Amino acid sequence: xxxxxxxxxxxxxxxxxxxxxxxxxGAREPLFGVATGEMKPIFKKIKINQPLSDQLYAxxxxxxxxxxGIIADPNAMTETDYDRWMDGAYFYMLSDYxxxxxxxxxxxxxxxxxxxIASDEELRRSAGWSCYCWLLGNRPDREFxxxxxxxxxxxxxxxxxxxPERAKYAMNFFLYTVAVSYxxxxxxxxxxxxAVGSVEVGQDKSKAKSKFIHASExxxxxxxxxxxxxxxxxxxx
Numbered sequence: 204x205x206x207x208x209x210x211x212x213x214x215x216x217x218x219x220x221x222x223x224x225x226x227x228x229g230a231r232e233p234l235f236g237v238a239t240g241e242m243k244p245i246f247k248k249i250k251i252n253q254p255l256s257d258q259l260y261a262x263x264x265x266x267x268x269x270x271x272g273i274i275a276d277p278n279a280m281t282e283t284d285y286d287r288w289m290d291g292a293y294f295y296m297l298s299d300y301x302x303x304x305x306x307x308x309x310x311x312x313x314x315x316x317x318x319x320i321a322s323d324e325e326l327r328r329s330a331g332w333s334c335y336c337w338l339l340g341n342r343p344d345r346e347f348x349x350x351x352x353x354x355x356x357x358x359x360x361x362x363x364x365x366x367p368e369r370a371k372y373a374m375n376f377f378l379y380t381v382a383v384s385y386x387x388x389x390x391x392x393x394x395x396x397x398a399v400g401s402v403e404v405g406q407d408k409s410k411a412k413s414k415f416i417h418a419s420e421x422x423x424x425x426x427x428x429x430x431x432x433x434x435x436x437x438x439x440x
Contacts, residue, residue, distance in 0.1 A: 204249055206258045206267075213266045216241045225265060229294030234265035246273050253279045260288060265297070272301040273439060277309035285315050289327055295369045298326040299333040306330075307337035307438045320355075325367035332359075332373035336380040341435045349387050356381060356388065356395045368404050371416070375402050378418040383425045384433055396422055 204212075214235050222236025249255065253276040260271035268291070280288075285306055292298040306312050312334055319331030335355070339347065359374045366374060378399065382392035396419040405413045425431065 204245075204255070206255070206262065209245065209249075209255070209259060209270065210262070210264065210267060212245050213237050213242075213264075213270065217266070225296070228296055230265045230296065231293070233263065237266040237269075239269065242270050242273060245270065249274050251276050257284075260291060263291070268297055269301055272305045275305045277305050277307075280305070280309060282311060282315050282318075285309075285311075289319070289330060292326055292330070295326060295329060295372075298330040299369070299373060303330040303333040304337055304438055306334050307341065312338055320358075325369050328367065329369035329373040332370060332377050336373070336376050337438045339380045340384045340433070341438050343434075344385055344387055347385065352381060352385060352388055353391060356391055360395050360399055363399055363402055371402050371404050375399075375416050375418045379421050379425070382418075382422040383431055386432055389431065393419070393422060 216237045217235025218238070219236060221238060222234060225234060225236060252274050256271040256275040259267040259274075262268070285302065288302045288305070289298065292302050303316075306315055309315075316331040316334040316338075319327040319334075322328050322331070339352075356378070359377060363371055363374045378392055378396045382389050382396065385392070399418065401415040401417055403413050403415055425433075
């Protein structure tokens, strides 16, 4: 299949209700409004195809860009490729749920994510923290340096309240993920989340009231459900 054929199939699966939902979250034209689960039959026909993935991502069509992440070959992509994808990720559903997810299956995931966390750009920082969430929620604990993750908890505690909005969400989820999925630092993550407390988001949006997110509360809910130590079998669907 080529780009035009994939776009035709995606367009046929589009739903106006989902299109409006995606736009309300920050997506922009062109897009069709395709449910991610509806993309699986197309993936079964194409499998992993990095050249086609790059071509689809370059279209700027949100649904095509999302599907590009599904058929990407993470280890065929270089740091330059991931930076190029981030350049095209114009809102968080692309940065955190396409680029960061794809990067999380690559061998260079940590080094790229570390660079993005240090960035001044909101979505790069968000993607970097999000990538670690996907990594910690999937890979064995032994793949991570405990002192490094501890340092990231300290960094989150110091900077989360002044961080850009999407980075706040990602850092808050990082606190949760360490507590739930990286057991060597469960206790430290719990204490860090308590020290951070409520994190205000939404205050920069003219039409929306501020709301507060609480890693500590969600960690407790996960503990009550017996979810500590949870690991996903796969990062990508």
